[in-house]
Amino acid sequence: MEKTQTPPPPPPILPKPTGFLARVLKLRRPVTVLGLLLAITLFLTWLPPEQRGEIGRAVLARRSLMVALGLFTLVSLSLLWARGQAIDNHVFLLxxxxxxxxxxxxxxxxxxxxxxxGLVAIGLAIYLYFFKADPMPALQLALGTMTLALLVEGLKEIMNRARPYLINTQARVIGWKAPGRSFPSGHTAHAFFLVTLLNFLWEPPLIGTIGLFAVAVAVGITRMYVGAHFPRDVVAGSILGFAWGIFMILIDPFWPLWFPF
Incomplete structure (x- = not known):
């Protein structure tokens, strides 16, 4: 009986980063964790006490945000379930x-x-700022994207989950092998954050909302297709991105106070 051979890896779409770029990618995670802690400390120090209270009460009153945070916690805790990894791996390979x-x-x-x-959101922010003369949405997109990136990197360091290609030798990687940790999926988080905020800013009809979130779901699927993430990484990323978008919407009334253009 012949042994089943693992198919050869697909040719790289882009060359693997080397030299200075590779060193930067290696250091970016610990640097972003420190940056996140510093940014939170500076922001809370600068924020007036009454605004801290208002934001806290608004967060607690927003049911969708509380549900999202609860679901994210459950998905995170599910990583402790040994059987879950086998299911994760099976769905990933599909x-x-x-x-x-x-x-x-x-x-x-x-x-x-x-x-x-994240570059799509930053590019859209630049377009809104310079070509549409609309600084507030541009600022929300840019700062929301950058702070979400810090949050994702911090969570990856805490959760410390290995990428699929490090666990399963069958994993098929498209492009270069993503460095760092796997949980949650940053690309999925950024996609869901972007469409959640755009849905608030643009107020499209129902078909537009469905289209926006369909794009975000497609990004999540591609993260498994290219071999970068397990299903639970993608689910957690989608919840986190949605929650961060809701948070940005909650603090929308405060933006003119913080940045009076």
Whole structure:
């Protein structure tokens, strides 16, 4: 009986970072954790006490945010469930290996996954600021994206979950192997944050809202397709991104007080 051979890895879409860029990528996680702690400390020190109280009460009163935080906690605790890893790995391989995967589909999925890289939100913020003369949404997008990046990196350091390709030798990686830890998915978090905030800012009809969140779901699927994340990483990232978007919406009335343009 012949042994089943593991298919060869697909050719790289982009070369793996080397030299200075590789060193920067290696250091960015501990640096972002320290940056997150410093940013929180400075912000709370600068914020007037009455505004701290108002924001705290608004957060506690927003049921959707409380539900999201509760779900994120449950998904995080589920990592302690040994059987969960086997289920996670099985579902991951369905998205990562199952079916016909031509080269053009690999490239398309890699392009779609970049929507969650954070650069799309920053690019949109730059466009709104310079070409639409609309500084407040631009500021919300830019600062929300940067603070979410810090939060994701901090959680990755705390959760310390390995990437799929380090656990499963069958994992098929499209592009270069993502460095760092796996939980939660940063790309998915950024995608859901972006569409949640845009849905608030643009107030599209129902079909527009469905379309926005469909894009975010697609980003989450691509994270498994390209071999970067397990399903629970993606679920946690989607919840975190949605919650961060809701938080940005909650503090919307305070932006003119903090940044009086």
């Amino acid at each position: 998205f990562n290996l199952w079916g016909f995967r031509p080269r053009w589909l690999d490239i398309l999925m890699w392009i779609v996954t970049q929507i969650g890289a």
